[in-house]
Amino acid sequence: MKSTYPELPGSLLLVEEETLARWREDDLFRRTLEANADGEPFVFFEGPPTANGRPGLHHIISRTIKDLVCRHRSMEGRSVTRIAGWDTHGLPVEIEAEKKLGISGKPEIEAIGIARFNEVCRESVFTYKEEWENLSERIGYWLEYWRPYVTFHTDYIESVWWVLKELSGSGLIYRGHKSVPYCPRCGTALSSHEVAQGYEDVEDPSLTFVADIVDASGAPDPDGRAFLVWTTTPWTVPSNVGLAVNPGLTYVEVAHDGRRLIVAEALAADIFGEDVEIVARHRGDTLAGLRYRRPLDLVPAPEHVGNAWTVVAEDFVSAEEGTGIVHMAPAFGADDYAAGQRHDLPMLNPLDEAGHFVESIPVVGGMFVKDADPLLVEELRRGGGLFHIGTSVHSYPHCWRCGSPLLYVARDSWFAATSTLKDQLIANNDRISWFPPEVGEKRFGEWLRGNVDWALSRDRYWGTPLPFWVCDEGHLHVVGSLAELSELAGPLPDDFDPHRPFIDEITFACPECGGVMHRTPEVVDVWFDSGAMPYAQWHYPFENVEDFESHFPADFICEGLDQTRGWFYSLLAISTMLGRGPAFLNVVVNDLILDVDGQKMSKSKGNVVNPWDAIGEHGADAVRWYLITSSSPWVPKRYDPAGVREASRKFFDTLFNTYRFFALYARVEEWHASEADPQPAERPFIDRWLLSRLDTVVRAITEAMDGYQITRAYRTLGDFVVEDLSNWYVRRCRPRFWGNTDAADARAAFRTLWDALRTVALLAAPCAPFSSDWMHRALTEESVHLQRYPAHSGASDAELEADMEAARTLVSLGRAAREDVQIRVRQPLRILYAVVPGGRSLHGALLDLVRDELNVKSVEFLESAEDIVRLVARPNFRELGPRFGKRTQVAADAIRGLDQAALAAFRGGAAVEIELDGQRHTLQPGDLDVVQEATGDLVVKEDGSYTAALDPALDDELRAEGMARELVNRIQRLRKDAGLEITDRIELALAGSEAVQGAARTHQVFIAGETLAVSVTVGDEGISDGFEHVRDTDIDGVPARIALRASATVG
C-alpha cells in the first residue's frame, strides 16, 4: 500500500531527471523487454542513422513516433524487439575522412593507400555515437543500444554477401554498360535514388549551334542547308556523333544570313521572329539519314565510325523547346546512349575519371567540363557554327553528398534487375499501409511504376565489397559467405577484415575455366546495406534463423519522407528480389521540421534548433507532446518554442496540478485505494460521469492508435485532461475532498480521481514517458511502463454523457446571460428557463449542479412555462433535401412560416401540412425541430438548439444572500492574508451598513460554516480589541468591516 503521495518536483525538467535516474537504477528498459519476452512479437525495424553526423531536431520527431508506437505495443503485452542500427559505410563517411586527411579525390586517396584511408573511415564512423545514444536516452527513446547492428561489421557484411548471392542465383545481378549519373569529384556512379536527393536550380549555358549538311563524300550542301541544334551542355558538343529529329514533326528551312537553317516548324517563329522566310518544308522522317559536318573537330574520330554524324529519327524528340533537333552524344546521356545503340552511333568520351578533358584534346585539354563551356562556345564562334548563346535556369542533379554537378556518363556498373520485378514491387507495396496513404499510392507508387534497374556498384573504398570475382574469360563467381571464400581461396585469418584493400588481394581459380579470378573492385551502394538490415541484423542465415523468421516482415517502421526513395525503397526492393514479399507492413512517414517562419532548417541559414537546447528548455515530454499533438506527422511542421511552452502549460501543468490537488488531500485524509471504496455504480452521478468519459476516451484513443492516428489519439487525451478532468470534475468536486463528513462520498471521490489519474498516466505513457511514469509511481509505486495499456470496458454511458453535456452547455449559456446583465455568479437569481434539444430535461444531482454553477434557485424546462415561450421552426435540411430536391429552400421557407399553433400541434404529435405549388405535404417528425425561445424580460442565450433564459430580477431576499456570499469571499481573503491554516477555526465579527448587518444576521450560519467561524458577532460594538485582524472593505460601494482571530477552540 502507498505510504504517502510524494510532492511533485518543481518542474517538468526535474520530474524527468528524477525519472531518468530511476530508469537507470532499475534498468527499466530491459525489464520491459523481459516482461514481454514471451508475448506475441510486434516487429519494429530501426532505420540506421549515420553516427558521423550529429542528431538534429528532425530526428526527434521520427524517434518519438517510433518510441511511442513501440511503447504502446509493449504495454499491450507484445514482445517488441528494438535493435539499434548504425549506417557506417559510404560516401558521407569517405568525404569526412578526406577532410580529416586534408585530401580530395581518388588519386590522393590511392596515394595515401586504401588501407590507411579506410582506417580513418572506420575511426570516424562513430564520432557522434555517444551523442546519439545520450540524446536517445534523454528523450526517452528506448532502443537496444547494447546490441546494435553495424553495417561495417564482418557478420553484417557476410549477410549482405548472402543476399547478393541469392539475387545472383535468381539471375538478377548483371554487369552493364549504361549511361549513369556520375559524380566526377567522387569518381563514382550514383543510383537513381541518390540522384533524386540532389536536384538544384542552376544557371547553365543555352547554346544553339549550326551543323552544316554535307553529302556522302563530305562536300557541302549546294543549297547551304544546315541544322540548328540546341543544348545546355556545350562540353558535350565535341562528343557529338548524331542529330535526332522526330519522324512525325514538320521541319522547315528558313533563309537566314545566306544559309538555309532547318528547325521544327512549331519553333521557327520563336527562333527567328514572326516574319520568317520559309523556303521549304520536310517531314522529320525524310530528314533521317542526312549527313552533316561535326560542329567541333577536337576529339579524334573513333575507329568504328558507324553512322556517325548522320540524322536519326527518334520519338522522344519534341518541339517544346530548343529547335526540335536534338544533339546526340551517346557517351553522355541515357536517351543518347540508347539511340546510339539503335543507330550504330559511336561513343566519343574524351573525359577522365574526374570529369576533365584528357590532355591530348586541343583547346580544352585538362579542363573540367563545366569550365570548358566558354572556350567551346568561342571555338564554335570561330568556326562559324555559333548561332546563339545565352543562359537558362533549369534544375540539375548534384551529388547528394559533395554537391558536385553530376555528369551522365556511360560506364560499366553492376546492376540489380529490379525493373523485371516491377509488378511484384507494386503488388508488395499494395500490402503496405502507408500513413499517410498518398505517399504510398502516389509518390512511392509512381516511383515504382517508373522503376529502373538498381545501379549497385560504387567505384569507392569504404563500403561492403562486392563479393563478385571475375576471371579473364569473363566468368563470374559470387561468394555468399566467408566459409565459401575460404573454401575457394584457402583459410582466412581469424580477424579477417572483409574490407578493401585486403579482400582485393584474394584470388582463386575459376571453377569453370581454371583461370585466376580477381574481385571486381567496386563496393556496394550504402542503401543496399541498410535495405539488407532485416537479414543482416540477425547475421541471417548464418545464425539466429528463428529470430529472423519471427522478425520479418516489420509490423512497423517510421522515417522521414526523404526515405521514400531511400530506405523505404531499398527494404522493399531487396525483400521483393528475395521473394519474401514486403519487408514492412505499416509505415508512418514524417515530414520536415521547419523553423517558425516555415523555412527549412539549414546550417547556412543559421536557423537550426539544437535538440539539446529544446529539451533543456522545455523538457523531453513537452517536446514530444508538442511534436505529436501540434499536427499530423506527415505535414511539414513549424517548430515554435512558444508552441512547446503552451503545450507544456496546458497539458502537463494541468495534469500536475490535478495530481497535486489529489495528493494534498489524500495525504490529509490518509486515503488509499481499497475495497472500502464504493463500487462505481454506488458512486455519485459525477463520478460515474467521469468514469464513463474515461472509458469513452480509452476507446477513442485505442481506435486512433490502432490506426496509427497518433495525433488524434493524444489530442483526445489532452482535451480530456484539461476539459473534463481538471476544469470540470475537479473543480466541481473540490469540496468533497476535504472535511467531507460523508466518508463514503469522500472515498468515492478519491477513488474516482485516483482511477482517472492512473488511467491518464497509462494512456499518456507512450507519448510522455517521463511524467506519466513519475505520476504512476506516485500513485501506485509501480512503473507505468510495466503496466498493460487500458482497454475500454464498455462502461461508458452515452445517456449520462449527453446529460452532462447538456448541463455544461446550459451552464455556459447561463453565464453568458449573467454577463449580459452584469450580475456576477455570487449573486443568486431566481430562475433559469432552459430548452435542451430532443426534449431532454435534467433531474436530481445534475439539476442541482446546474443550479449551483449558475447560482439560481431553480431551473425549469420550458414545457412548464409556455406562456413565456415562442416556438420557432428550424428546418432540417438533411431530411428535406432528399425529399424536396430543388424545392428544398421553398419547403424550408414554408416550414419557417408555420404559425405558433401549428408548431405546438406538431410538437404534440399532430399531423401538420405545408403547401407547395398547390400540393400538400405532411411533415414528418424529422423534418424540422421545434425550438422554444424565451420572451419577455428574460435574458436569452442560444447555442444551436439549446436555449437558456435567465430571469435577472432581484429582490431583497436575493440581495441579502448575495451580500452574504460577498462577505464570505472577503472573509476568506482576510483569512488567507492573515496566514491561517486551511483548518484553523476563527472568531468572527462583522459590521457595516444596514444591508451588511442584515445579510450577516440572516445568513450567519452559512457564513460561519463557510469560514470555519466558531462564533459570529454582528454590529459595530462587536469589534473589540481582541481581534488581531481587522479590515475595512467595500462591497459594490457598501462599506463593511471584518474582524477575525484564530479561535482557541480546536477544530
Place this chain on the structure above:
RNA sequence: GCGUCCGUAGCUCGGCAGGUAGAGCACCCGCCUGAUACGCGGGAGGUCGUUGGUUCGAGCCCAACCGGGCGUACCA
C-alpha cells in the same frame, strides 16, 4: 514541365460519407482566486486562396488558375 500535399479568425490547427464554419493562443471585457503566479466565462475577429462547374444545398466533390512546400524528370 509533371506529380503530390497545403492554403479556413492576427498565429497554430480541427472540421467525422456534401446539410449552412469551430478550438487553442494572442487581444478586449468580466469573474474566480485555500489544487492551479493558474483557472473560468464572455466578446470581437472569417466572402473557408481565386474563378467557374456539379448539387435543392459546397470548407468538403470536379475543373482551371494563383501562392507555398516537397517530390520527380538526363526534354537535348
